[in-house]
């Protein structure tokens with residue numbers, strides 16, 4: 001998969017910027033990183049003000065499938081508990097993430113992601129769409145992390161690799177389970193999607209793991225951890241540490257914080273699931289804001305189909321009243337479109353006029 005998907009990234013190289021700052025020593029937000037005042041920056045007692053909150057679903061609940069379906073239709077995001085991922089694995093992942101981002105800057109750049117490559121240390125891929133840089137650093141892993149980990153820790157790379165590989169294995173199982181729960185709520189079964197069914201001869205799902213660090217920021221209301229976007233996936237599984245920062249956009253244009261819940265995982269609907277579900281499950285706009293005194297980490301598993309499989313609205317969801325809204329695309333092709341049109345990508349593959357899809361995300 002790495003070979004195929006990487007073609008899409010060659011069309012939009014991202015360079016480790018000259019303005020890449022050393023977050024450890026910075027005293028004030030430099031102009032390169034100063035955004036306009038962030039709207040809906042969370043207040044300390046945010047929960048008191050949020051009239052609505054992202055659904056939290058216990059996957060052992062007998063009604064989980066309906067709850068998931070409802071959350072996908074109304075939010076495009078939800079948190080899950082009782083998901084089967086051992087707590088010790090989440091703790092190990094968190095401590096390996098801290099170990100990585102604590103390394104001196106000159107060590108981290110030894111594992112820099114090549115401008116047109118997929119794996120390694122660097123800035124957010126979406127940086128190229130914005131005039132200002134983001135207050136974050138990331139590390140992307142596709143498949144085995146060994147090559148980059150060796151650059152970071154010529155001796156002590158094994159623990160990191162073991163934890164990452166175990167996490168990737170667990171995430172793969174959970175993603176596919178969640179995908180079937182989500183689609184199951186629409187009446188879709190394994191027979192309706194041959195590439196994903198048990199008898200499939202295709203290469204299997206593709207995925208990437210992204211480790212994000214949002215260092216403390218002297219003036220968080222003018223810095224952006226990760227700007228608003230939707231994920232280019234079927235679904236995304238995000239584990240966040242105890243400092244809040246993830247926000248999702250609601251219909252009225254309001255940003256709602258997804259509060260960290262110990263041991264829970266956040267699930268986002270991605271663009272490809274919006275296409276498959278013929279718009280029934282909208283992908284969620286989200287962003288990450290930063291904190292004045294706390295570093296925040298997030299671990300993000302991007303789950304998608306085999307890179308060369310055609311993804312189009314499922315025929316069971318199409319009838320006279322519900323014509324297909326999107327044309328068919330492979331993940332590979334859609335990535336190219338995304339890296340050209342960014343937040344307009346879904347409109348580019350849309351067959352009928354979009355009704356409410358164009359939102360200005362730059363504020």
Ligand SMILES: O=C(O)CCC(=O)C(=O)O
Nearest residue numbers: 210212245246288298300
């Ligand atoms: O750190 C977060 O909460 C958001 C990360 C994210 O959206 C991403 O990596 O695509």
Ligand SMILES: [Fe+2]
Nearest residue numbers: 229230231286
């Ligand atoms: Fe995201």
